[in-house]
Structure formats: C-alpha cells, structure tokens
Amino acid sequence: MLAQRDSFGETIVDLCDLDPRVVLLDGDLANSTKSDKLASARPDRFFMMGIAEQNLVGVAAGMASVGLKPWVASFAAFIATRDLDQIRVVVAQPKLNVRFAAHYSGILTGYTGRTHQVVNDIAIMRSLPNMVVVAPCDAVEARAAMFALNDYEGPVYLRLTRDPAGVVTAADHRFELGHALLLREGSDIGLISTGGQTLRVLDAAETLERDNISAMVLHVPTIKPLDVDAVVAAAAATRCILTCEEHSVFGGLGGAVAEVLCERQPTRMQRLGLRDVDGESGPNDALIEKYGLSSAHVVKAAKELWSSL
Amino acid sequence: MTVDELQRLGNDIRRHVLRAVHHAGAGHIGGVFSAADMLAALYFSELRIDPQRPHLESRDRFILSKGHCGIGLYAVLAMRGYFPVDELFTFDAIDSRLQGHPDMTKLPGLDMSTGSLGQGLSPGVGMALGARFLHSDFQTWVMIGDGETQEGQIWEAAFTAARYQLANLTAILDWNHLQQFGWPTSQGYAGVARRDPTESPAQKWRAFGWNVIECDGHDVADFRRACDRARRTLDRPTLILARTIKGKGISFMENDYTWHSRPISDEDLAAALGELDRADEPQRTRVERS
C-alpha cells in the first residue's frame, strides 16, 4: 500500500535534484500534500505563498513566464473551482508551463466533507483549451507521470489521491502522456476507468471472470488528450462499455468516452460515477459504498449492462 | 530624451488610440488617457528593453494589469518599434495580434496576458521571485487600476510581495478615481462625475508593507523621479501612487466615466485631435528652439 501524495513528496524532491528550474508553490498545505519533504530537503525550491490560492496561480504563471517550471500544490477542490479564472487567463490561455498537483481529489479526502471534495474537476479542466489532464491509478504511476510531465511544455492538471492504496504499476514503468493502458484483456465488456478507481475496477473484472463475463480493463491515466484509438478499439473488441470514475458522471471520463464513441464507434455504454451529487464526510469504505464506487458496484453495473444487451 | 519630448509622446499615444478606437468602432479610452504619460515615460525612458529582442531574458518585465487599456500599450509598443504603427488599425479585427485585451501568445512585447481584473500583480510577484531565483537583475513593473484594487487577489499579491521583500517589483497605481460604472456620490448615480471609495490607498499599501511614493501621473518628470526612487528601494516592493485624471487631455472626456469605453464619432475624433494638437503647440516650439 502506497499513497500518491507520499509519492508526490518524494518525486518533487527528485525532480528538483534533476532539473534546476523546478520549483514548488505551496498554499499552506505542505504537510497535507507532502511537499514538506521538499521544504526540508530543498528550501530554496519551496515557496510558501500563504492561504491565497488565486495569487498562488498567478505567481506560478509569472515564474513560468521567466523560464521556471513551477508546480502548484493544493487541493483539487481549490485549484479546479476557486482558481478557475486565474488558470484560464494566466495559465491555460498563454500555455504557460505550470503543473497543478491537485491533491485530495475525488471523495476520499480524509473526513473533510464536501467543501473539500470537488466531483467535477475533470469536467472543468478537460474543457479548458490547452489543459492536459492526468489521473494516475497508483503511487508508482503518479511518480512516473511526474517525470514524464517534467519534459512536457504547457499547463497540466495532475489529479492525485490522498490515502494509501494498492499498486499495480511496475516499478520501471515509463509513463507516456496520452496513452491508455490495457491492463486486462476481455471480450464481453470493456471497463474503462481512470485514477484510483482503476484498482477497484481490476478487482471487479476478476469477479466478473469468475461469473463467466470476460471483462477488458482499459486504464486511462491521461484523460486529455484522450487516447481515442484505444477507446475505439476497446469498444470494437467488446460488446459494451462501462466507464468508471471517482467523479461525477457529467463531463468526466464517462463524458469523454461517450463523446468519442458517439462519433466514432456507437456502442452500448453506461457510466458509473457520482450521479449529480456531492460527497460527505466518512470513512473511505463507507464513502465508496454509499456513492456506488466499490468493486461490488462495478460488478453489479457491469452485469446489468451485460444482461440488457 | 527630454521631459518635453516624453510629454509629447504621451499625446502621440492618445492620438494613435483615438484613431484606432475610432477605426475599430469601439474601445477603452478614459483609462488609457490617464495612463498615457506614464506609458510613454516607461517605454521611452524607464524600462530596460530592446524592441529588437523582445524575448531577451534579462529585459525588464511590464504587466498591464488593467488589461482593458491594451490599446494604449499597443500604441506605445508600436511607437517604440516593436511592430509597424499601421498595425494599430487592426485593433480588435479578426486575426489581429492586437486583441481587445493583451494576449502574450500573439504579440511579442507583451509579458503577460491580462484582462480579468485583479490578476496582474500576482504574475509580477512570480517574475520578481523568478528574477531573484535566476540571479537576474531585471525589474518587474505592474500597472494596476484603482477600481481594480477592489479585487481581493490584489491584496493577496500585495501581502506576498511584501513578505518576500520584493524590492525588484514596482506597482504603479493609476489613481484616476473612476472605473467602469462607479460608486454613487451624494447625488446618487446622477451625472457623470463619480468618485471611487479609495480614499487613502497610500495608507493601505503602507500597512501591507510597501514603500509608497506619490506622484503626478501626468508630470513625466515627477513620474520618472518616482521610478528612480522605486529602483533605489532595496528592501521592499514599491507602489507608485500616481494621481491621474481619467480621459486626461481631452476637455470633454476628463472625469467623465462614460468615456471609460465607448465608440467615438467623427466629430468627437476631430475635436479631440484638435485639442491634442493645440496642447502640443507650445511644447513643440520649445523642443524646436532647444
């Protein structure tokens, strides 16, 4: 079990060692985002900006404009909604090299309640021109993504999760921006998922196999630009598609996949995610259960879809 | 360059802006005219820039946070040789590099995209921190509107700039007392003269830890002295509090909020250009004599 945020804290230090232009801007959350590792290891690269998230984004834009490679570390909820105008005007439109580390994404935010949960950040970020959106499934993929993104020119929204979870990514994995990963072959139903939800989907696929439904798992760590060919191929190789995400069913991965399939490969599909509701406080397993994201829910949704064909 | 010459360049900015806005059919005028003399002084005397090398890393940075006055910035950039003056007539046209608000991806010489008010000072903080990080001695200058300082983000930026003692950052506050629609006076919303509620910006900025220098934003010599003092301040960011008049230079535009942004008729254009010519007359003779 590894937490994406711990991986973030370690990797940002490594990136700073690797690249003299990498810096991190903190909005007084360094002990939550684990950027505190950088604050002690490389204080020259760590900029505390106070509890002032709109300014945080603008300062990063200014740094990027003079040649630095700033990471903005905050919570997904604040980045995606409170800072949206700043991101649109001074980062996305001018295509500046700012990376947003959107911590505490989804609803597993450690007993915060809905003020600290944004259920539509993927929808918001992927609809911004020039913005790249990445949601790794585990701590190892998060680290690999950070190294890959360091070589990318332009704004990036990296969606990270808080709590320790399983790891399916190989230690030597090389992250390729814009590439979906076929984690499991299957011919009946295609399960397409992103972020931490992919781990629950992999469990579900095994259960489905035991029940004689062959489930493919396509993990989509880059939601934008979407690996359109991989999505179309998944639909072509199976009989129906179920998208799964710890996010609203509006405009996230499910929306992106539906857009592609409508145009390229009309396919019977279903979206699993939060259905026009916000989250709440609670232990992770209870939240996952109540909001319909557990592997049992994935299995149930897959079977319903399969039997409706 | 002499003060008289700079003063005349301020009016040249006004001429270009009047013609471009007239041609485009709409545009901001009032806030450009309050800033015009300072823009002339900045681009022809204060900023360390090279129009032939607009991307030079060591250049001074200038952010027009009150991005709605972009046409004034375009005018001075053209006059300074960044692009042909004739291009000013493409302002707001389709495919133009001169967008309604400054777009740094389109036109060389623009150091930041602006237009959503309240946002420009923060990138200025980032540039000043960047300069320090890169051991570069360039200065960062940010012009903000007084109405714009009603935005909370300005004060977030003000706080952090002071906290990091960014002496290489100077903000210029165009204190023209008007904004787009404005606040009521004792006559309510009647009439065109409004006063903003920014009674004592100097006190507020000092309280935030800034070095505040007041000057007359239409007196180029006074403004240049302020810039010089800003550069020589080594422990804190500086705010140049520039007393200005919205619509400055044109009798029927001065202190009238409706000239914030509007189309200009043929008659008004002719009248305004005439006023500018008469204003420059004595100066021109002085320049010619010297």
Ligand SMILES: Cc1ncc(C[n+]2csc(CCOP(=O)(O)OP(=O)(O)O)c2C)c(N)n1
């Ligand atoms: C965030 C935001 N809100 C509103 C506007 C619309 N707007 C453009 S200019 C302006 C008034 C600006 O006043 P001030 O800062 O005093 O500028 P000046 O008078 O110098 O032109 C307003 C409200 C905007 N551009 N951005």
